[in-house]
Amino acid sequence: xxxxxxxxxxxxxxxxxxxxxxxxxxxxxxxxxxxxxxxxxxxxxxxxxxxxxxxxxxxxxxxxxxxxxxxxxxxxxxxxxxxxxxxxxxxxxxxxxxxxxxxxxxxxxxxxxxxxxxxxxxxxxxxxxxxxxxxxxxxxxxxxxxxxxxxxxxxxxxxxxxxxxxxxxxxxxxxxxxxxxxxxxxxxxxxxxxxxxxxxxxxxxxxxxxxxxxxxxxxxxxxxxxxxxxxxxxxxxxxxxxxxxxxxxxxxxxxxxxxxxxxxxxxxxxxxxxxxxxxxxxxxxxxxxxxxxxxxxxxxxxxxxxxxxxxxxxxxxxxxxxxxxxxxxxxxxx
Amino acid sequence: xxxxxxxxxxxxxxxxxxxxxxxxxxxxxxxxxxxxxxxxxxxxxxxxxxxxxxxxxxxxxxxxxxxxxxxxxxxxxxxxxxxxxxxxxxxxxxxxxxxxxxxxxxxxxxxxxxxxxxxxxxxxxxxxxxxxxxxxxxxxxxxxxxxxxxxxxxxxxxxxxxxxxxxxxxxxxxxxxxxxxx
Numbered sequence: 001x002x003x004x005x006x007x008x009x010x011x012x013x014x015x016x017x018x019x020x021x022x023x024x025x026x027x028x029x030x031x032x033x034x035x036x037x038x039x040x041x042x043x044x045x046x047x048x049x050x051x052x053x054x055x056x057x058x059x060x061x062x063x064x065x066x067x068x069x070x071x072x073x074x075x076x077x078x079x080x081x082x083x084x085x086x087x088x089x090x091x092x093x094x095x096x097x098x099x100x101x102x103x104x105x106x107x108x109x110x111x112x113x114x115x116x117x118x119x120x121x122x123x124x125x126x127x128x129x130x131x132x133x134x135x136x137x138x139x140x141x142x143x144x145x146x147x148x149x150x151x152x153x154x155x156x157x158x159x160x161x162x163x164x165x166x167x168x169x170x171x172x173x174x175x176x177x178x179x180x181x182x183x184x185x186x187x188x189x190x191x192x193x194x195x196x197x198x199x200x201x202x203x204x205x206x207x208x209x210x211x212x213x214x215x216x217x218x219x220x221x222x223x224x225x226x227x228x229x230x231x232x233x234x235x236x237x238x239x240x241x242x243x244x245x246x247x248x249x250x251x252x253x254x255x256x257x258x259x260x261x262x263x264x265x266x267x268x269x270x271x272x273x274x275x276x277x278x279x280x281x282x283x284x285x286x287x288x289x290x291x292x293x294x295x296x297x298x299x300x301x302x303x304x305x306x307x308x309x310x311x312x313x314x315x316x317x318x319x320x321x322x323x324x325x326x327x328x329x330x331x332x333x334x
Numbered sequence: 335x336x337x338x339x340x341x342x343x344x345x346x347x348x349x350x351x352x353x354x355x356x357x358x359x360x361x362x363x364x365x366x367x368x369x370x371x372x373x374x375x376x377x378x379x380x381x382x383x384x385x386x387x388x389x390x391x392x393x394x395x396x397x398x399x400x401x402x403x404x405x406x407x408x409x410x411x412x413x414x415x416x417x418x419x420x421x422x423x424x425x426x427x428x429x430x431x432x433x434x435x436x437x438x439x440x441x442x443x444x445x446x447x448x449x450x451x452x453x454x455x456x457x458x459x460x461x462x463x464x465x466x467x468x469x470x471x472x473x474x475x476x477x478x479x480x481x482x483x484x485x486x487x488x489x490x491x492x493x494x495x496x497x498x499x500x501x502x503x504x505x506x507x508x509x510x511x512x513x514x515x516x
Contacts, residue, residue, distance in 0.1 A: 048397060048512050055405050059412045060502050073413065089398055092369050093405050099373040100409040323373040 004315060007065075007076040007101070008308035011054045011094030012086025012114045014045045018058075018065040019304035020076060024312025025126045027305045029069035030298075031061050040179050044169075051089035058097050073105045080110040080311030082117060083321075084328040085140065091327035099323050110311040111321040114302075115141060115333050116151070118268035120310035121295035121303075128293065129264045133256050135249065135281070136333075138269030139165035139182075142209045144252060145333060146260065150313040153334035156256060157207025164245055165271045167211040171218045171241050175234050186274050189242045192235030196221065198244045207252050214244055246277050250284045257288040266293045273300040337376070337385040337410070338490050341403035342395030342423045343442070346371050348379045351490045359486065368402050376406070387417035389493040393507035394447045394461060395423050395440075400506040412501040421493040422507060424449035424461060429492050430485040438479045445469065447509055448478070455492065463510040 003022055010017040014035040020028040035053050039045045066072060081098035083091060102109040115136055122128045133156075136143040142159035162170075165182055172181025177188065199217050201210040218241055225232050253265070265285050271277065278294060285292040299306055314320075335357075338349040346365050350358040358379050365371050390407035393400040404420075411418035427438035428451040436451035446469040450458040464472060472478065 042514050046512075046514050049514070051397070051401060052506070052508070055401050055408075056505055058405065059408055062412070063502075089401070092398065093401060096369060096372065096402050096405045097409050100406055101413065103373060103377060104410065104413040323377060324370040326367055326369050 004078070004312065005071070005076045006078045006080050006110070006308045006311050006315060007073060008080040008112070008304045008311055009094045009098050010082045010114070010117070010302055010304040010307045011058070011090050012082045013090060013302055014039055014050045015302040016054050016057045016061050017302065017304035018061045019308050020065060020069045020071060021124075021305055021308025021312070024120075024123055024309045027124055027308075028071070029065050030303060030305045031065045031068065032303050033057050033061050036180065043173070043179050045087070047087045047089055050087055051093055054090055054093035058093060073101055073107075076107065078108045078110055078311065078315050079105075080112050080307050082114045082307050083111040083325060084113055084331040086114055086329065088327055088329040091329070095325055095327045099325060103323060108315070108320040109323070109325065110314050110319070111325055112307045112310045112314070113331060113333065114307075115269070117306040117310045119147070119266065121268060121299040121306035122266045122293050123309040123312075124296065124299055124305060128266065129291070131262050132264035132266055133253065133260070133262050135253060135265070135267045136269045137164050137249065137267065137271035139163060139169065139271075141269060142211065143333070144207045144256060146262070155332075155334050157209065157252060159209040159211060161210055161212035162215055164209070164211055164249070165269070167215045167245060168271065170215050171238075174219050174222050175232065175237060182271060182274065185238045185242055186276060188235050189239040189276065192233065192237070192239035194240045194243045195233070195236045196240035198240055200244065201248055203251070205255070207256060209248055209252060211245065211248070214241070214248070242276060246280050249277070250280050253281065254284050254288070257284065257290055263290045264293065265290050268295065270301050273297065335383065335385045336387045336389055336490055336494065337380065338389045338486065339372075339376070339403050339407050340391040340423075340426070341368050341372060341399045342391045342393055343399060343440075344396070346375060348375045349486055349490070350379055350385070351487070354487075354491070356487050356490070368399055372402055372406055384414055385416065387419070387494070387498075389419050389421060389490055390504065391423050391426060392420040392504065393423060394463070394509035396442065397506070397508060400508070404504060404506045408501040408504040411504070417498040418501050418504055419493050419496045419498055420504060421489060421496070422449070422461070423447070425451070425455065425457075425492075426484055426489050427479065427482050428455055429489050430482045431479050433479060435477050436479070437476055438482070439469065440480060445510070448472070461507070461509045
């Protein structure tokens with residue numbers, strides 16, 4: 001069969017990224033321009049500034065990607081773009097850009113869900129095996145999904161309130177860590193011990209998650225100690241929080257492994273870059289003799305290669321979008 | 335042949351200009367979702383032809399609207415390797431009035447973008463964004479033009495006298511400050 005090269009575009013948050021992916025599994029070229037340093041000045045992503053920077057940089061990111069691949073846009077077979085979920089203004093820049101390329105070069109346009117992209121990050125190197133349990137953990141999502149084949153999803157459980165990444169970021173802010181909060185909690189937790197008693201979410205038989213209770217208890221603890229004039233051991237608090245937050249995930253994953261007898265597990269989303277979390281999930285998988293697949297580190301955070309990987313099954317099915325494609329800030333996988 | 339793109343407020347304006355004349359004009363008023371409309375409208379207007387140059391209104395105006403127009407225009411110019419030029423929304427207004435006092439302004443509901451031009455359409459000072467009350471005070475003192483019928487032929491003619499830009503460097507002009515800049 002002829003090789004299929006997809007030019008893919010990702011601008012859902014604060015990374016302008018373009019890739020060329022061959023047959024959904026091989027990255028020919030990838031460029032990721034992160035705006036993290038700019039947003040760090042404001043203590044978090046400023047949506048309007050993120051959109052502005054996408055417009056400023058996107059044609060240069062394309063040029064660099066084409067140069068790396070030694071290809072022209074006319075050489076690829078399709079244009080893929082993240083259209084949901086994410087910051088609306090940021091998504092719109094990528095979607096408009098993709099539509100222009102699709103029009104000028106007369107290539108089919110493929111719309112890709114960012115979260116499905118995170119799952120298909122595991123397809124790079126061809127490691128996605130079905131059936132599998134997919135744990136999607138990011139700043140906006142905490143979901144446990146069962147996959148029986150390409151684009152065949154069944155939602156087992158999801159967060160009832162905050163996403164795990166959101167809880168990491170808010171706790172980081174409360175204990176005075178700079179943006180990005182999640183990685184800084186992980187770093188600080190390495191120097192700490194699990195000494196603070198934090199509440200676990202209700203231990204029920206569902207696959208649902210909850211993080212707002214844990215987040216609030218950390219905020220209350222910090223405020224109470226401040227009022228009493230007590231110093232907080234930040235490293236210990238970061239460690240206790242991270243331990244409890246990850247236990248919530250492993251408990252539900254263990255339940256699913258026990259009940260479904262599925263032997264493949266993948267983790268996807270920005271929080272999957274957390275090494276402590278990876279270790280704990282590996283322990284659970286080993287216990288049930290399940291095969292754990294992790295995306296390569298570079299494909300954990302937002303990148304266009306995963307969008308190209310997720311677009312490939314849609315290309316084979318001929319599921320193409322029209323030039324009136326719009327961006328959507330929120331969406332579900334299933 | 336020149337493709338003109340203006341999406342700086344609620345209307346989407348796509349024009350084809352050739353040999354000193356507007357040969358095709360599509361104005362879609364009060365668009366709610368600009369993103370749906372821009373590319374399909376351009377496709378219809380071009381009808382498979384490829385222009386020699388592109389002119390885009392790069393603001394000020396609705397942030398998202400301006401960004402869509404500019405992203406579209408710079409990507410078209412980059413892909414086709416065609417000339418690209420920008421013109422501002424307030425230049426368009428100044429070019430469309432015969433009055434000698436060319437103080438032009440338009441509202442985005444929360445306030446007014448304003449620009450002062452010489453009779454040969456050079457900007458005096460900088461563009462400003464005034465709150466509704468500041469604008470009310472200002473317009474008591476000076477004659478401000480807020481309503482003009484845009485003369486696209488004249489606007490495109492004028493834009494074509496400007497220098498061409500590198501598509502990478504074509505960017506929106508926002509003027510109005512956002513919360514974190516204040």
